[in-house]
Amino acid sequence: MVIESMLNGVLVMFYFRSIDHGKQGAITMRLKQQSTGQPPVAKSTTLIVLAAFERGEDGELRPAFEPQQMPSEHSAVQRAKLMSRGYAGVIAWKRPARPDEGEFGEPEVLFSTGDVPDME
Template identity: 40%
Template sequence: MADANDHPARLIVVVAFSRADNGQLVPAYDPMQFDTPEDATRMARYLAGKCVGVLAWVRDVQPDVGGYAAPTILFQSGDVPELE
């Protein structure tokens, strides 16, 4: 039987952006976490018609060692900041 710590967890997130009065990109909503890349992509496509920018990404996480893999973009539309 495999232990849950044997495989990294996946963090799947959608972030949508709007513009503040000064032109700065700001989050339109709190970041949303999803269980599957498909669900995240579906939400990101929906938000793309309502926000100036949307980004859906996934990254592997190993909380026991504090490690994160580089994020992989699932969907990107409009103006978004660079991922770190």
């Protein structure tokens, strides 16, 4: 499953793929295109993202909504904790990024509970 999301003014694609027969999955983040049409400006940032997952009728883990960029680590963790009772799994993570160049560093999980895909 692919979900497109605007992060720091850049359209980014999140790939959720099932591994281990739908019990577990993986999240991969890739740049799709520059959203503004302006020439890229090399700017380093930290993306802080929140995602929640639910199980479909077939038992497959799937995103409950489009991943959301959060303003701070604290707000991501607090919101993830609040949401944890309503979903099969919730994860908040951060990663250094230069989205205008399509470069993403290693993800660091800030909070995770329940069934969530592995980070790639």
